[in-house]
Amino acid sequence: MTKRILSCMQPTNNLHLGNYLGALKNWVHLQDEPDSECLYGVVDLHAITQAHDAEKLAQSTREIAAAYIAGGIDTKRSAIFVQSAISGHSELMWLLATMAQMGKLERMTQFKDKAGKNAERAGLGLFAYPVLMAADILIYKATHVPVGEDQKQHLELSRELASTFNTRYGAPFFIQPEPFIQGQGTRVMSLKDGSKKMSKSDESDNSRINLTDDADMIARKIKKAKTDAEALPETLKELEGRAEALNLVNIYAALSGKAAADVVAEFAGKGFGDFKPALIDVAIAKLAPITARMNKLLADPAEIDRALAAGNEKASVIAEKTVRETREIMGFWG
Numbered sequence: 001m002t003k004r005i006l007s008c009m010q011p012t013n014n015l016h017l018g019n020y021l022g023a024l025k026n027w028v029h030l031q032d033e034p035d036s037e038c039l040y041g042v043v044d045l046h047a048i049t050q051a052h053d054a055e056k057l058a059q060s061t062r063e064i065a066a067a068y069i070a071g072g073i074d075t076k077r078s079a080i081f082v083q084s085a086i087s088g089h090s091e092l093m094w095l096l097a098t099m100a101q102m103g104k105l106e107r108m109t110q111f112k113d114k115a116g117k118n119a120e121r122a123g124l125g126l127f128a129y130p131v132l133m134a135a136d137i138l139i140y141k142a143t144h145v146p147v148g149e150d151q152k153q154h155l156e157l158s159r160e161l162a163s164t165f166n167t168r169y170g171a172p173f174f175i176q177p178e179p180f181i182q183g184q185g186t187r188v189m190s191l192k193d194g195s196k197k198m199s200k201s202d203e204s205d206n207s208r209i210n211l212t213d214d215a216d217m218i219a220r221k222i223k224k225a226k227t228d229a230e231a232l233p234e235t236l237k238e239l240e241g242r243a244e245a246l247n248l249v250n251i252y253a254a255l256s257g258k259a260a261a262d263v264v265a266e267f268a269g270k271g272f273g274d275f276k277p278a279l280i281d282v283a284i285a286k287l288a289p290i291t292a293r294m295n296k297l298l299a300d301p302a303e304i305d306r307a308l309a310a311g312n313e314k315a316s317v318i319a320e321k322t323v324r325e326t327r328e329i330m331g332f333w334g
């Protein structure tokens with residue numbers, strides 16, 4: 001096995017188009033890489049770094065797993081695991097936390113965004129979030145981590161922690177994971193504001209397309225999406241400064257598998273009155289089957305639970321070995 005591919009999402013709210021185009025769609029393709037093994041996690045320990053509803057956590061975990069499977073993750077080839085079921089993640093996090101510098105964690109943009117103005121009151125879990133993420137990755141000795149642009153900084157920290165550990169203990173033990181940020185959907189923006197990324201936490205549901213939205217809802221949200229009054233130009237370059245227009249073109253391109261430059265050329269001279277209906281068609285064609293499969297899986301959660309149990313078993317064999325070896329290297333008793 002030359003490549004070990006690993007990525008995860010948090011079970012907070014439903015997945016949206018940004019998660020699909022920026023992450024899940026690439027995960028599915030990576031399953032076809034020769035000589036590779038894929039592990040995809042639902043990171044519920046990360047989800048509790050912000051206030052959460054205990055009654056909904058297990059169900060949200062199943063929903064994310066259902067989205068993975070419906071989006072094309074094949075549980076025969078790839079393991080889907082639940083972070084909290086594999087205790088090594090928390091243990092390795094502590095071991096790595098002893099090597100993580102506060103100053104670096106303070107500079108993480110996601111922490112700054114999530115903590116907001118009240119950083120003094122933010123929980124230690126939110127602050128240490130990237131260290132847990134490093135543990136998720138290093139515990140599997142992942143070589144490639146497919147994520148959206150926003151996770152680049154966290155991944156850099158994982159690489160640094162791997163190298164700090166190796167230097168401190170004089171052992172080439174942890175592998176430095178490579179970020180794998182590819183495709184045209186690496187940064188899908190909000191439908192309401194082209195300067196903000198599409199996000200689960202945006203208070204306006206119209207800012208995103210959720211994987212659970214039905215065809216009518218998708219059409220309604222795209223119709224309402226912010227645009228401008230100009231027609232589409234002939235080249236991508238001319239879209240500079242038109243963030244909302246560019247975002248819709250990128251979404252169309254990512255959904256249809258075409259290059260963004262070809263999409264603008266195809267619609268050159270047309271306004272959004274023509275472009276939006278075409279975008280609605282591709283969005284529904286691509287997303288409706290996924291939503292249907294998701295709903296079917298959720299109607300029989302036993303199948304999801306079986307897939308998770310099998311994935312946990314596969315992942316825990318790797319995780320336990322890494323933790324055991326880390327403890328030996330660090331010199332613990334027993």
Ligand code: AMP
Nearest residue numbers: 010018019022023147148186187188198
């Ligand atoms: P999160 O929603 O923060 O749990 O992110 C899960 C995955 O989706 C990560 O790999 C993110 O980088 C990716 N992602 C989240 N939002 C976007 C977005 N607006 N555009 C592209 N990728 C995204």
Ligand code: TRP
Nearest residue numbers: 006007008009010043133136137
């Ligand atoms: N922090 C990631 C996000 O918000 C989720 C995540 C947790 C992750 N652990 C990971 C992604 C390990 C890749 C690998 O999207």
